[in-house]
Amino acid sequence: MDLSFFVVQLLSGLTMATFLFLIASGLTLIFGVGKVFNFAHGSFFMLGAYAGYQLSSVWGQSFWLSLVAGGIFAGVLGMLAEFLFLRRIYGRADEGGFQILLTYSFILIIDDLVKLVWGTEYKSLAKPAVLQGAFSFSGIVIPRYNVAVILIGLAVVVAAWWFLNRTRAGRIARASALDREMLAVLGVNVPMTMTLVFGIATALAGMTGVLAAPLRSVTPGAGIEVIIDSLIVVVLGGLGNFWGAWLAALLLGEVNSFAVVFVPKWATLFSYLVMALTLLFKPEGLFAPRKVRRV
Amino acid sequence: MGGKSLSNTTLVLLIGLAVFALVPVLKTTNYQMLLAAHVLVWGLFAVSFNMLFGVTGMLSFGQALYYGMGAYSVGLCVKYLGAAWFFPGMLLGIVLAALFAWLLGHLIIRVSGVFFTMLTLAFGQLGWQVMFKWYSFTGGDDGVQNIIPPGIFANKVVYYYLLLALVGASLWFMGRLNASPMGLILRCVRQNPERVRFLGRRVRRNQQRIYMISSLFTALAGGLMSGVDYSIHTDMFYWTTSGHVILMSILGGIGQFFGPFLGAAVIIVIEDVVGAFTEYWSLIIGLVMLGMVLGLPHGLMGGIDRLKARFAGSGARPARDGRS
Numbered sequence: 001m002d003l004s005f006f007v008v009q010l011l012s013g014l015t016m017a018t019f020l021f022l023i024a025s026g027l028t029l030i031f032g033v034g035k036v037f038n039f040a041h042g043s044f045f046m047l048g049a050y051a052g053y054q055l056s057s058v059w060g061q062s063f064w065l066s067l068v069a070g071g072i073f074a075g076v077l078g079m080l081a082e083f084l085f086l087r088r089i090y091g092r093a094d095e096g097g098f099q100i101l102l103t104y105s106f107i108l109i110i111d112d113l114v115k116l117v118w119g120t121e122y123k124s125l126a127k128p129a130v131l132q133g134a135f136s137f138s139g140i141v142i143p144r145y146n147v148a149v150i151l152i153g154l155a156v157v158v159a160a161w162w163f164l165n166r167t168r169a170g171r172i173a174r175a176s177a178l179d180r181e182m183l184a185v186l187g188v189n190v191p192m193t194m195t196l197v198f199g200i201a202t203a204l205a206g207m208t209g210v211l212a213a214p215l216r217s218v219t220p221g222a223g224i225e226v227i228i229d230s231l232i233v234v235v236l237g238g239l240g241n242f243w244g245a246w247l248a249a250l251l252l253g254e255v256n257s258f259a260v261v262f263v264p265k266w267a268t269l270f271s272y273l274v275m276a277l278t279l280l281f282k283p284e285g286l287f288a289p290r291k292v293r294r295v
Numbered sequence: 296m297g298g299k300s301l302s303n304t305t306l307v308l309l310i311g312l313a314v315f316a317l318v319p320v321l322k323t324t325n326y327q328m329l330l331a332a333h334v335l336v337w338g339l340f341a342v343s344f345n346m347l348f349g350v351t352g353m354l355s356f357g358q359a360l361y362y363g364m365g366a367y368s369v370g371l372c373v374k375y376l377g378a379a380w381f382f383p384g385m386l387l388g389i390v391l392a393a394l395f396a397w398l399l400g401h402l403i404i405r406v407s408g409v410f411f412t413m414l415t416l417a418f419g420q421l422g423w424q425v426m427f428k429w430y431s432f433t434g435g436d437d438g439v440q441n442i443i444p445p446g447i448f449a450n451k452v453v454y455y456y457l458l459l460a461l462v463g464a465s466l467w468f469m470g471r472l473n474a475s476p477m478g479l480i481l482r483c484v485r486q487n488p489e490r491v492r493f494l495g496r497r498v499r500r501n502q503q504r505i506y507m508i509s510s511l512f513t514a515l516a517g518g519l520m521s522g523v524d525y526s527i528h529t530d531m532f533y534w535t536t537s538g539h540v541i542l543m544s545i546l547g548g549i550g551q552f553f554g555p556f557l558g559a560a561v562i563i564v565i566e567d568v569v570g571a572f573t574e575y576w577s578l579i580i581g582l583v584m585l586g587m588v589l590g591l592p593h594g595l596m597g598g599i600d601r602l603k604a605r606f607a608g609s610g611a612r613p614a615r616d617g618r619s
Contacts, residue, residue: 037409088589097354100412101545102588104538108581116575228420228534235413265428272421279414283406 004140009257015146015215017253018153022208023226024233024245025160026201031234032242033177034194036086037099040106041205042227048074048206049218050114053123063128067210074206079199081106086198087191107223115220125213149211156204157246164242173197232275237287244287251286304470304552311553312463319452330567332455332523334560335462336516341543341555343512346469348541349549350478351505352485353404354412356537357419361392361510363426363532365517370439370527371432378445385518392514393507400506404499416534423532438528442521458519465512466556472508473552481505542584548594557595 027041048070056066085106089098131145164170176183176193184190209222216222233252237244252271259267278286318331340362347353368388372380403414426433433439448454472478480501483491488498521527530536539562540555547558562580569576591598 085585085589092592097348097352097412098588098592100354100356100409101541102585104541105581105584105588108577108584112575112578112581116578224534228416231413232417235410269421269424269428272417272424275417276414276421279406279410279417280402283410 007140008142009261010254011142011146011150013254013257014250015149015253016256017249017251018149019208019212020229020233020253021246021249022153022156022211023205023230024237024249025156025242026204027230027234028237028242028245029160029173030198030201033173033197034090035177036082036194036198037103038198038201039100039103039227040081040110040223041103041202041230042225043107043110043223044074044078044202044205045209045212045226046114046218046220046223047077047110048209049125049213049222050118050123050209051206052210052213053118053125053218056125057123063126063210066125067207070210071203071207074209075199075203078202078205079195081202082195082198087195107227111220111223118220120220123213123218125210125218127214145214149215152211160242169196229271232271236275236278236285238285241285241287244285247287248285304474305467307553308463308466308470311556312459315459316456319455325451328451328455329523330563332458334563335458336520336523337540337543337559337563338556339462339465339519340513340516340540341547341559342466342469342552343509343516344540345544345549345552345555346473346505346509346512348544349551349555350473350485351481351502353502353506354541355415355506355509356412356534356541357415357417357422358510358513358540359532359534359536360419360422361396361513362517362520362536362540363422363527363529364388364392364395365514365519366521366527366531367426367433367439367517368514369518369521370442373442374434374439378443381442381444381448381522385515388514388518389511393511396507396510397503400503404502404506416537419532419534419537423529423534426532427529433529436529438526440526442525442527444522448522454522458523461515461519465515469508469512470552477501477504542580544594545592546583546587546594548596548598550593551596551600554594554596561595 023041023045027038030036030038030041051073052063052066052070055061055069056063061069085102086099089102092098127145131148134141134143135147136142162170164174172183172188172193176188176190180190183193209218229252233245233248236248236252237246252274255270255274256267259270315331315335319328323331340358344355344358347355347358365385365388368391369381369384372384372387376384399418403411403418406414427435429435443449444454448457480491480496483496484498484501492498517531520531540559543558543562544555545558546561547556548554565579565583566576569579573579587594593600
């Protein structure tokens with residue numbers, strides 16, 4: 001294996017890791033703050049991708065506008081879903097099970113609505129003109145778009161860190177993960193915080209959908225593919241652990257990227273294998289903040 | 296759930312069997328009989344699933360693994376060894392599923408809640424990927440066709456009665472189990488595992504057992520299905536199959552033994568009716584699901600009970616499933 005090939009695979013793995021992380025970080029954020037498991041997170045990713053396709057490919061708007069609008073679209077729908085439906089089951093006995101069931105019904109509904117509006121055929125979205133083509137260093141060819149995706153991912157990581165650690169809203173979000181009642185006593189509107197966090201997370205998923213669309217085409221099944229991959233990342237990272245999710249996404253992205261080269265037919269198995277092995281030997285995830293309650 | 300006497304469950308079972316036994320006798324079309332057969336198979340699948348979720352509180356998102364295992368054991372045996380291997384294949388599927396569930400259960404029952412659900416999902420999808428990609432052996436997404444049961448069982452009516460007998464026997468067995476001390480322990484585990492452990496019962500051992508029993512009957516359902524449809528396909532392993540059976544259970548009501556069976560019947564009829572005029576039946580299922588989780592978490596059976604209680608006045612209390 002020569003160097004240029006290695007570098008290209010490494011970067012392609014990094015690109016995939018960025019997508020995974022951007023989706024999983026939202027999932028992790030919601031879980032960390034509200035102990036809510038959003039099984040439909042991949043569907044918001046897909047909604048963003050379709051919104052981006054509509055704006056960019058059908059209405060001819062710029063890619064960057066589509067990126068922002070796709071995020072807002074998914075974010076608003078996410079807030080509505082939380083406000084209208086999820087909020088009603090908080091605190092119910094066996095909440096975890098009901099969350100999965102409720103968000104599973106979102107998946108079914110969103111999937112069919114997308115088919116109704118946009119049909120079942122594959123849609124494509126063009127890269128912005130600036131990011132077409134590739135950089136070339138002494139024989140190593142690196143697509144510009146991939147570099148941009150990785151940089152955007154890094155920017156989001158930094159922004160998220162800044163938000164969670166340096167802003168009042170971020171501190172409230174982190175505090176509500178620890179003690180909701182105390183927060184409510186201190187006069188914080190905890191339910192509204194949760195709705196907002198949900199909106200931020202789904203907006204992030206929607207934006208990622210637009211960002212990923214030029215590389216992986218837009219299909220009605222995208223939500224399901226994406227959710228399983230990002231679930232693996234979240235579980236691997238230790239539920240609710242932001243940095244764990246980042247490392248797990250990196251691990252899975254690279255494992256996948258190299259597996260595709262060496263065992264193309266069985267490459268898709270590796271994510272599951274990594275997850276299965278991790279959970280067998282370290283059920284709380286590779287980078288878990290604390291122990292899972294065992295029964 | 297446990298409050299009702301065993302004879303009550305047996306009575307419902309006998310009435311149900313009698314009704315289903317009449318299906319081929321009445322002037323029904325082949326299609327209607329096929330529909331009834333689908334209800335029986337999915338009903339068995341749903342009740343087996345509910346032994347996990349409804350009774351024990353273990354939400355598995357990977358039961359399709361065992362359903363597919365049962366179906367593919369029959370299908371592949373017939374494909375490679377001939378029609379005579381139909382029933383040995385079914386037995387093989389059940390044994391394999393039980394063995395696999397025992398081993399896997401040993402490992403995954405250590406975790407609980409969302410982790411358990413995700414782990415079952417991951418293993419289920421692992422199974423699907425293997426069957427999907429191993430084209431030379433399983434036929435990939437083409438599946439296997441022309442799986443015709445041997446001898447007199449090639450006759451659809453005869454096969455239907457065999458199906459009815461096996462489903463009836465399985466439901467009876469699970470009903471007995473549900474009413475047994477083990478069933479009681481499992482319901483206690485759902486409510487308070489710590490206390491069960493203090494009482495000197497092995498929590499994990501019991502969970503592992505019920506995971507194996509549930510998976511075994513799920514494999515039987517899969518094996519039976521291959522003889523109903525005469526074909527198998529990798530979708531049987533796909534996670535949406537697991538999702539489907541969850542929806543059925545929730546709709547019918549996970550708090551009662553026959554709830555999931557009712558849910559299976561309703562969903563199959565909805566699919567059939569809605570499928571006739573729109574391909575967007577999963578939208579309808581999703582909306583129904585949403586309404587059920589929010590408004591009627593005890594399912595149709597729970598709703599019926601509540602109505603009964605209202606008419607009976609304060610004398611009869613609605614069946615509780617430990618959630619309320």
